[in-house]
Amino acid sequence: PKAAATTEEGVEEHAEEVKRLEFLSSQRDDLVGARQSLIQAIREIDGTARTLFLETFTAVQANFLTVFQTLFGGGECELRLANPDDPLESEIDISAAPRGKKVQRIHLLSTGERYLVAVSLLFSIYLTKPSPFCLMDEVDAPLDDANVGRFTQLLQEFKHSTQFIVITHNPRTMQSGDAVYGVTMQEPGVSTIVGVRLSEKAGV
Numbered sequence: 121p122k123a124a125a126t127t128e129e130g131v132e133e134h135a136e137e138v139k140r141l142e143f144l145s146s147q148r149d150d151l152v153g154a155r156q157s158l159i160q161a162i163r164e165i166d167g168t169a170r171t172l173f174l175e176t177f178t179a180v181q182a183n184f185l186t187v188f189q190t191l192f193g194g195g196e197c198e199l200r201l202a203n204p205d206d207p208l209e210s211e212i213d214i215s216a217a218p219r220g221k222k223v224q225r226i227h228l229l230s231t232g233e234r235y236l237v238a239v240s241l242l243f244s245i246y247l248t249k250p251s252p253f254c255l256m257d258e259v260d261a262p263l264d265d266a267n268v269g270r271f272t273q274l275l276q277e278f279k280h281s282t283q284f285i286v287i288t289h290n291p292r293t294m295q296s297g298d299a300v301y302g303v304t305m306q307e308p309g310v311s312t313i314v315g316v317r318l319s320e321k322a323g324v
Contacts, residue, residue, distance in 0.1 A: 166208070173207055176248060183244035190277060191236050191270045194219035199241075214241070235262050239271065243278070250282050257287045265292065272296035 181199045188197040196217045203210035214226045216237050226237050239259065246254060260271050268290055275284050275296060286293060294300050301315045 170208060177201070177207070179248045180241075180244050183247045184240055187243045187247070187274065188216065188237065188240040190274055191240055192218045193270070195221070197237070197240070231262070232264060232267050236267055236270065239274075243274065247278070252283060253285065254282050255285045255287075258289070259286065260288055260290050260293050263290075268292045 177199070184199055185197055189195060198215045200213045200215070201207055201210045202213055214237065216226055216229060216233070218229075218233055226234055229237065260268050263271060269292065272293055275286070278284075279298075286297065288294060295318070297318060299315060299317045301313060304312050304314055306312055
């Protein structure tokens with residue numbers, strides 16, 4: 121009888137262990153399947169991200185040349201991927217040659233030229249997917265008069281597709297606008313907004 125009881129206990133214990141093994145095997149299979157699904161999803165996401173990035177990068181490259189030549193009145197520039205085989209992790213090299221200069225890295229340009237190249241890049245990214253409004257805060261602050269003229273020319277060229285709201289203290293930038301709004305304090309502690317439509321004053 122003792123041996124029979126021990127055998128029964130062993131059979132029951134074995135059955136329990138088999139069930140546990142089946143459960144753990146099922147869990148393991150689920151995890152392996154989930155891992156494979158995640159790997160596949162990552163591959164698909166990377167592929168889609170790579171395609172979208174390259175499409176956008178190509179559009180930005182084209183816009184960059186157009187905006188750069190508008191700001192500098194000619195010249196050559198280029199955006200390049202340092203590692204084209206891995207675009208999502210690659211650094212981006214910027215080369216620029218304002219009219220009359222040799223192509224060089226951006227850090228070798230003068231401060232004003234570097235700033236205009238940065239503005240060119242900013243606009244080229246923006247124009248890839250433009251919106252009805254664009255707010256700029258003191259973008260023209262570091263520019264001298266000649267470069268402010270180029271900046272306002274750029275605004276004039278693209279204002280038909282986008283309404284630019286420019287916060288500035290530069291009189292030349294203000295003169296280029298269709299409307300100017302300012303804040304004045306005629307009484308201590310009381311601010312008043314004053315607006316002038318320049319296009320109406322000019323009879324446009």
